[in-house]
Amino acid sequence: MATSGSSSSPSSPSSPKRQRVAPPPPPPPRRTDMLMALPPDILDDRILALLPFDKLVRTSCLSRAWRRRWESVRNLEIELPRAYSGGGRALWRCARPVRFFSARVARRDVFRAARWLRALARKGVQDLSLEFSLAGKQRPLPGPALFSCAALVQLDLEQCDMPAAPPGFLGFPNLERLDLVYVTLPFAGAGTQLEHLIVAAEKLAVLNLSPVITINGGGVDTWAIRAPKLRKLYITMEMGDDNGCRIPMPLPMLEEVTISFDRLFGTQDFLDAFQNISTVNKLFFKSDKTDHSILDPVSSEDEMDEDSLNSEDEFDEDSLNSQDEIDEDSLNSEISSDLLASLKYVTLINMK
Secondary structure, three states: OOOOOOOOOOOOOOOOOOOOOOOOOOOOOOOOOOOOOOOHHHHHHHHHHHOOHHHHHHHHHOOOOOOOHHHHOOOEEEEOOOOOOOOHHHHHHOOOOEEEEEEEEEHHHHHHHHHHHHHHHHOOOOEEEEEEEOOOOOOEOOOHHHHHOOOOOEEEEEEEEOOOOOOOOOOOOOOOEEEEEEEEEOOOOHHHHHHHHHHHOOOOOEEEEOOEEEOOOOOOOOEEOOOOOOOEEEEEOOOOOOOOEEOOOOOOOOOEEEEEEOOOOOHHHHHHHHHOOOOOOEEEEEEOOOOOOOOHHHHOOOOOOOOEEEEOOOOOHHHOOOOOOOOHHHHHHHOOOOOOOOOOEOOOOOOO
């Protein structure tokens, strides 16, 4: 009888052990933007505001967080480099106010400057300096946007034509310093505009007109400097050109004067000017070529230490009308010995 024996099944091969997969490493800790972590007043006022404007705008490329960070920086002082070709769109994105803006305007940038001015007017620019470099060809300051910069405290225009102000222009009431250097006002009523500009600036302390040329197509259109808080005055008239500037009222706070009057200036206008600047303690007076000592009475002052008076050598005296020349006898009889008693610095150069 067959017996059944238990048969042992062959042992099954052992299944391979599963290898443990290491867990993914934790993400690196997020790096802290040390600059962004600074208090806003430190980041804005002591770091970002001190960057050159073109580099400040480029901070938008640092990261998403920096993309528009620069737009919140207030009180920017912007000085555009000569080769800078942008600025227009970026100026529209600046925070208000812009404290200072300076640019040298090349020929190719004349119309770009108009866009700058429109943006700056919206941003409440306080100090504006534009020097036009146009290879000897003066071009008008484009558009009326200049007169929309109502917050101006300082205005400096060089080598350009100044446009006529639009009707209803109220002036720059906060203006404390006005520099017009080689500026022409080529329109009728130019003197009236200048006078209004000065009168409307009740805080005006420094006035520099070196030189300013008014073109009226006829005789001299006189206009007055009325600025009771003026402390420093610089006036230059081109030789043979009377731009109509007069000083008909005292300037009681005046301390320093640099003045160049043409010989076409009449005797009474000359006397009025010197009587109304009699409070100065520092005077630089420049005249064209003259054969008589128009300031002899002034030079005898006991308190004068140093004055500067320069005499030009080139002038067509034949073109002068004898009625226009300063009358030496009248001048000597009118000038009192204490006319400029407060003057401390006096020097006479090339004068008889």
